[in-house]
Amino acid sequence: MADTKETLIKTENLKVYFKNKGGEGDVRAVDDISFSIFKGETFGVVGESGCGKSTLGRAMIRLLPPTDGHVYFKDTDIKGLNKKQMKDMRKKVQIIFQDPSACLNPRRNIRKILEEPFQIHGIKDKSYVDQRIHELMDLVGLAEYHLNRYPHELSGGQKQRIGIARALALNPEFIVCDEAVSALDVSVQAQVLNLLDELQEKLGLTYMFISHNLSVVHHISDRVGVMYLGKMVEISEANALYEKHYHPYTEALLSAIPQVDKEKQGQRIILTGDVPSPSDPPKGCRFHTRCSRCMEQCKQTEPVLREIEAGHLVACHLYDQQ
Ligand code: SF4
Numbered sequence: 476m477a478d479t480k481e482t483l484i485k486t487e488n489l490k491v492y493f494k495n496k497g498g499e500g501d502v503r504a505v506d507d508i509s510f511s512i513f514k515g516e517t518f519g520v521v522g523e524s525g526c527g528k529s530t531l532g533r534a535m536i537r538l539l540p541p542t543d544g545h546v547y548f549k550d551t552d553i554k555g556l557n558k559k560q561m562k563d564m565r566k567k568v569q570i571i572f573q574d575p576s577a578c579l580n581p582r583r584n585i586r587k588i589l590e591e592p593f594q595i596h597g598i599k600d601k602s603y604v605d606q607r608i609h610e611l612m613d614l615v616g617l618a619e620y621h622l623n624r625y626p627h628e629l630s631g632g633q634k635q636r637i638g639i640a641r642a643l644a645l646n647p648e649f650i651v652c653d654e655a656v657s658a659l660d661v662s663v664q665a666q667v668l669n670l671l672d673e674l675q676e677k678l679g680l681t682y683m684f685i686s687h688n689l690s691v692v693h694h695i696s697d698r699v700g701v702m703y704l705g706k707m708v709e710i711s712e713a714n715a716l717y718e719k720h721y722h723p724y725t726e727a728l729l730s731a732i733p734q735v736d737k738e739k740q741g742q743r744i745i746l747t748g749d750v751p752s753p754s755d756p757p758k759g760c761r762f763h764t765r766c767s768r769c770m771e772q773c774k775q776t777e778p779v780l781r782e783i784e785a786g787h788l789v790a791c792h793l794y795d796q797q
Contacts (some may be wrong), residue, residue, distance in 0.1 A: 483681045484535060484568075484649055485511035489544035491527075491534045500754045504530040506705035507544070509780075512649075517675065517682040519696030519713065521689055521728065523750060527705040528685045532651040535683060536568040537561065548649070566596065566645040573654035575634035579626040585637055586622040592644040611640040614677075616670065632663035639670065643678070652684045656691060668695055689732050693717050698786075701725045704761040705753055707780055711787040721789040723766045760792065768793060 489508045492501035504527040512518040520528045533539040535546055537553050546553050548568065556564060572578050579588055589611060593604045612619065615636040626634055635655065642650055652671065656664040668691065674680060686692050692699055692713075699716050701709040701724065709722040720726055727744040748765045751757050757764050763773040772792050780790040 481514045482511045483514040484546065484548050484683075485509075486531075486535065487545040487547070489531070489534060489546060490542045491530050491539055492542040495754045498754055501542075502754045503705050503756060504753060505534060506753075506756070508705075508707050509544075510700060510707055510710060512681060512683060513698075514648075514681055515675075515679060516697040517684050517695050519692035519699040520683060520685045520702060521687065521692050521699060522702035523728075524687060525750065525753070526702040527753070528702050529653050531702070532570070532653050532683055532685050536570060536649070536651055537564075538570065562596070567647055568649045568651075569642040569645075569647040570651040570653060571635075571638050571642050571655045574658050575631065575638045576626065578638055579634060581626050584623055584625050585629075588626075588637060589622075589641060589644065592641060596645060607644065611643055614643060614674065615640045630663075631659050632666060635659060635663075635667055636670065639667075639674070643674070646678075647680070649681045649683070652682055654686055655684070657686060657688065664691065671695065689728060701728065704751060704756055706761055706790065708762065708790045709788065710780070715787060721783065721787070721794060722762075722791050723768050723793075724762050760790075 487509050489505055490503070491505040492503050495502050506527075508531060520531065522528050530539060534541050537546070541554060548564065553561070553564060586608065589608045590604060593607070598604060608622070609619070612622065617633060617636055617640070621629065621633065626637075629637070638655075655671070656667050659667060671682065672695065675682065682695075684692060684695055696713040699711060699713045700707050701716075701722065703724050709716070709720060709725045711720070716725070717729065720729060727746050730742065730744040744767075746765050751761070751764055757774075759775045760766070760769075760773040760778050763769045766773065770792060776792070778790040778792050778795075780788050782788050783794045
């Protein structure tokens with residue numbers, strides 16, 4: 476991670492609500508989230524499926540419009556950008572999706588697929604585009620001959636490398652990796668994670684790495700944010716979080732990671748009860764219906780995310796006095 480802690484992108488009271496088809500109330504996928512990602516770091520986001528982490532990632536790069544609140548990229552509020560300004564912004568912010576097969580046009584060969592971002596942005600200089608495509612193939616560790624192949628002729632790992640090359644085409648600064656290795660075999664996952672690490676080092680990239688896999692997030696992240704039902708409940712430096720966590724939800728999540736080291740093996744905490752509906756979240760602390768340490772106050776008052784140690788933020792009434 477970079478030595479300086481210059482903020483690259485941040486949200487302020489960001490909300491993303493969806494119409495609840497057939498039900499009452501909006502689905503509050505992201506509900507009042509404020510946090511920052513520093514230049515050059517990997518910020519991991521974890522939480523159960525449906526907690527809003529992918530929606531948050533998409534809203535950060537305006538693939539989804541915010542219902543309320545702001546996203547600032549280098550102090551520019553991206554909500555206020557017009558179509559042309561947003562198109563320029565798209566060069567700086569990119570996304571790598573979970574399923575590379577679904578993102579690559581099966582009727583186009585890899586060369587055509589990699590030409591697309593340049594066409595979209597009106598870059599017509601053929602010799603520049605050719606040279607850039609060769610650089611991209613080299614960066615992601617694929618050979619020239621792969622350019623003539625079609626997606627179905629590539630392995631899952633190779634397809635994801637093409638997804639990464641396409642995301643890198645226009646020299647972005649910030650990339651959302653949305654479950655970017657979840658669809659790959661474990662051995663291939665490690666190769667792609669190492670590639671992402673190398674590219675970050677080489678190109679000075681900043682990542683938001685979204686995953687339900689806590690071990691993968693620990694491996695790649697500098698800092699981690701834990702999400703529950705549309706809220707950020709704990710943020711910390713990654714190693715510190717895995718050593719010492721405060722929020723009862725983080726405790727339960729991390730207790731599920733298998734440990735080889737016997738000394739680190741603790742009691743697995745099984746969460747009872749279903750995750751409440753994001754269209755009708757519980758009053759007070761959203762986790763109170765499943766929290767074994769719930770107090771009366773938790774049912775009435777929503778805890779605020781605040782710093783309880785340097786760089787460690789928690790939203791839980793247990794630490795109100797600290
Ligand atoms: Fe549990 Fe209360 Fe903390 Fe929520 S605020 S996590 S219910 S102790």
